[in-house]
Amino acid sequence: MEIYQLRTFITVAKLGHITKAADALHVTQPAVTGHIKALEQELGITLFDRGHGRISLTKAGEILLPEVEKTLGAFNATLAKAKELKGEITGRVLIGTVGDPDLIRLGSFLNGLLAALPLLEIKTRSGLAASVLDAVASGEIAAGYYIGTVHNPDVASLALRGVRYRVVAPKSYGDRLPACGWGEIAGMPWIGAPEKSHVHQLLVSMFGRQGLRPNIIMETDELTSPHSLVRAGLGLSLMREDLALITAEKGEIAIWSHAVVDTQLSFLYRVDAEFDPVLVGMLSILRDTWGGASVE
Secondary structure, X not given: OOHHHHHHHHHHHHHOOHXXXXXXXXXXXXHHHHHHXXXXXXXXXXXXXXXXXXXXXXXXXXXXXXXXXXXXXXXXXXXXXXXXXXXXXXXXXXEEEOXXXXXXXXXXXXXXXXXXXXXXXXXXXXXXXXXXXXXXXXXXXXXXXXXXXOOOOOEEEEEEXXXXXEEEEEHHHOOOHHHOOHHHHHHOEEXXXXXXXXXXXXXXXXXXXXXXXXXXXXXXXXXXXXXXXXXOOOOEEEEEHHHHHHHHHOOOXXXXXXXXXEEEEEEEEEHHHOOOHHHHHHHXXXXXXXXXXXXX
């Protein structure tokens, strides 16, 4: 059974005339007759009564007509969708992430990306900031989130939001923190972060401006929950301000009020990929997600 046979059956049933059906279908009269005969043989039933120059449905034909119309309608809908999808973007994209998903609004971004590009296979890879930058620059990944300042002529960035960090300490340090200067703070035990992380870069930069180096006694890659280590009394750390204020309000840590560290959350991509359709789609969704996001 062929789709063109079903189309012929419906046309003849509606017009009630072989010649008119042939004209409507842009085929010859013998072709219309052949379609009907082939369909009747396939189904094993007679679909039309023929006589006096006209053709009309049999009882069986009347019963089958609505079902054939549904079948042809489903086929046409499938064909239309296929034509629509032919112009859709396909393939795979790998996106680097940093920090916790809520900070970078990862869920909203991925939801928007899936809705806009349903045929795109999306994968994310969580990593340290410098590793994401290196992977974007080398083309290993298509794009990625980054916290910090970008100094690479091959990489462009879409600025998403400012991020502020505060110096936090165990609760037991609270009474003496207000009187401490930079030298004393640097000499206290610090919880460090991996060299390629944005926290390490911010920490080194903060003390570097003072001509100092922090006394790092241990290193951890638990960058999304440093408050647990600070709360345990292991040492000082940098913590995102929103988390630091909440944790301090609970009385679990203390904040050294003489320093704030401001940085930037951005979305990175290669300059030479600026007009790639997938990237254009991602940047559009990010602008919708973040409102005033701007390219740097």
